[in-house]
Amino acid sequence: MNTPRFRRTAVAVAAAAVLPFALAACSSDSGSDTASGSQAAAAGTTPSSAGSMPAAAMDQPFGPACAGVPKEGAGSFDGMAKDPVATAASNNPALSTLVTAVKKAGLVDTLNNAKGITVFAPTNDAFAKIPKADLDKVLADKATLTKILTYHVVGQSITPKQLENGSFDTLEKGKITTAGSDGSYKVNDTSNVVCGNVPTANATVYIVDTVLMPK
Numbered sequence: 691m692n693t694p695r696f697r698r699t700a701v702a703v704a705a706a707a708v709l710p711f712a713l714a715a716c717s718s719d720s721g722s723d724t725a726s727g728s729q730a731a732a733a734g735t736t737p738s739s740a741g742s743m744p745a746a747a748m749d750q751p752f753g754p755a756c757a758g759v760p761k762e763g764a765g766s767f768d769g770m771a772k773d774p775v776a777t778a779a780s781n782n783p784a785l786s787t788l789v790t791a792v793k794k795a796g797l798v799d800t801l802n803n804a805k806g807i808t809v810f811a812p813t814n815d816a817f818a819k820i821p822k823a824d825l826d827k828v829l830a831d832k833a834t835l836t837k838i839l840t841y842h843v844v845g846q847s848i849t850p851k852q853l854e855n856g857s858f859d860t861l862e863k864g865k866i867t868t869a870g871s872d873g874s875y876k877v878n879d880t881s882n883v884v885c886g887n888v889p890t891a892n893a894t895v896y897i898v899d900t901v902l903m904p905k
Contacts, residue, residue: 755897763781774803784815809844882898
């Protein structure tokens with residue numbers, strides 16, 4: 691799946707090698723259940739304009755990058771819904787850098803065994819925005835990498851509705867904020883959700899175009 695590249699935001703992604711970027715696990719202040727059991731009947735659904743996305747469509751994966759997801763097989767929405775999140779991500783070619791980072795940090799079992807979490811998953815293009823020397827340094831530093839990755843995970847399921855004006859505690863003990871509506875959402879004002887509300891066996895995934903960084 692080729693995820694479309696979005697404009698680089700003014701955030702200091704070129705900050706130092708100690709940049710904390712990750713996948714992070716977190717627990718949210720809000721307690722609604724997600725539509726994590728949704729399958730891909732409308733897998734290719736994408737928002738067209740503000741206010742135009744039907745409520746029913748928000749129970750399905752949404753966003754421009756969803757159209758590139760395979761229609762069948764392990765990497766399809768139906769396939770990913772059957773696997774725990776780290777395994778499901780490994781079947782998505784656009785998340786291969788993230789999967790490599792998760793393996794290096796030794797977090798595969800942690801993520802696969804968690805229950806009802808939300809993962810904000812940066813694409814390969816998101817990691818490519820980081821200078822290679824900085825990225826290589828972080829990938830070689832397990833402690834920093836773990837801090838970064840756990841910043842992208844929230845300890846409960848998050849629905850699209852909750853993203854409209856949300857603040858969530860992450861597994862890393864930091865906080866992320868979300869804003870938007872009608873299928874168009876930003877995380878920390880820097881990262882766009884390009885394919886959201888993707889169900890896996892134990893998590894809801896929001897694929898994002900910029901790596902999130904703890905403060």
